[in-house]
Amino acid sequence: MEFATKPTLAREMILAALDGGATASWVAGDEVYGADPRLRNALEDRGVGYVLAVARSHPVMTAARKLRADAIAARLPRCAWQRLSAGAGSRGQRFYDWAWITIDTAKPGQRWLLIRRNSSTGELAFYRCYAPSPVPLSELVRVAGRRWTVEESFQASKGLTGLDQHQVRRWVSWHRWTVLAMLAHAYLAVLAATERERHPPPDGLIPLTCNEIHHLFNVLIARPISDFSHRLRWSLWRRQHQYRAKTSHYQRRARTEP
Numbered sequence: 001m002e003f004a005t006k007p008t009l010a011r012e013m014i015l016a017a018l019d020g021g022a023t024a025s026w027v028a029g030d031e032v033y034g035a036d037p038r039l040r041n042a043l044e045d046r047g048v049g050y051v052l053a054v055a056r057s058h059p060v061m062t063a064a065r066k067l068r069a070d071a072i073a074a075r076l077p078r079c080a081w082q083r084l085s086a087g088a089g090s091r092g093q094r095f096y097d098w099a100w101i102t103i104d105t106a107k108p109g110q111r112w113l114l115i116r117r118n119s120s121t122g123e124l125a126f127y128r129c130y131a132p133s134p135v136p137l138s139e140l141v142r143v144a145g146r147r148w149t150v151e152e153s154f155q156a157s158k159g160l161t162g163l164d165q166h167q168v169r170r171w172v173s174w175h176r177w178t179v180l181a182m183l184a185h186a187y188l189a190v191l192a193a194t195e196r197e198r199h200p201p202p203d204g205l206i207p208l209t210c211n212e213i214h215h216l217f218n219v220l221i222a223r224p225i226s227d228f229s230h231r232l233r234w235s236l237w238r239r240q241h242q243y244r245a246k247t248s249h250y251q252r253r254a255r256t257e258p
Contacts, residue, residue: 007036015042024048028147031055034128044109049131051114051143056126060103060113069126072101073115081117084138086145092250094145095119100129100137114140157185160214188213205239206246212239 004012010033018024027043027050034040034052043050056070076099085093097117104111114127114137129140157163161184166177188210196207212235219231 005036006032007039011036011039011042014048015046018046018048026050026143026146027052028143028150029053030147034058040128040130044130047132049129049135049143051127051129051140051147054126054128056124058126058128060128061106062101062103063105069113069115070124072113073099073117073124073126076101076115082137083119084141086116086141087149089148092246094148098137098141100140103128110134112140114144116144153185156210157181160188160210161185185210201239204243205236206243208239 010029014024014027025048027048029050029052031053034054035058040050040052054069056068058069059066060069060072062072080099081097082099083095084098085095087094097119099115099117100112102111103113110131110133112129114129116125116127117123127140127144131139154163158165161181163178163181163185166174166181168174168177191213192208192210195213201207216231216235
């Protein structure tokens with residue numbers, strides 16, 4: 001075994017998956033991957049689009065000259081920004097201001113610098129994007145938002161099913177633990193989705209979540225107790241409280257949206 005950086009490992013794993021018959025239209029990643037030109041070139045050679053985060057100091061070639069990403073953002077006119085949702089989150093739609101410019105026009109394919117601005121704090125995030133053919137801004141925003149969904153799933157798996165608690169040093173044991181943890185999280189996710197579809201929650205309650213199903217499983221099955229009714233009342237109270245918090249957040253968000 002030889003040392004390999006994260007982008008190198010990612011490149012090898014993605015190419016192996018593509019060679020194995022897996023299909024992918026897009027790849028998303030954080031700044032560690034966006035700064036690696038070999039990963040970007042490998043994806044472009046395969047015709048796979050990407051939306052990879054980059055640092056504010058990342059240099060990009062515009063139609064005029066090479067500039068830092070934050071320098072480009074500072075020169076954008078007000079009309080360049082559009083309010084779009086990057087997908088639904090735990091507190092509703094995640095709206096940000098987005099802008100994009102075309103970069104590296106001398107190369108085949110379509111390349112952009114995508115800029116995200118938090119409408120409340122003004123914080124900026126930058127993405128280097130590629131697609132074999134033209135795509136709308138909304139598609140790049142959608143891909144950027146999907147990366148957060150994947151990261152949230154990993155975080156939920158760590159908290160609910162112990163994805164990061166293997167404490168092993170060998171491949172086989174780690175692989176078995178990881179598969180079991182992911183299977184357990186998939187079970188919770190499918191159970192929650194099925195429950196929402198078959199038994200919509202009454203007014204005043206949020207739908208059953210993976211967290212709530214995990215809690216009920218522990219107190220009713222894994223460690224059964226006699227006071228079932230008490231535990232179920234606690235579950236209803238939590239869901240009512242979360243419903244009120246969610247409703248209040250949506251109302252406050254609606255008042256602040258232009």
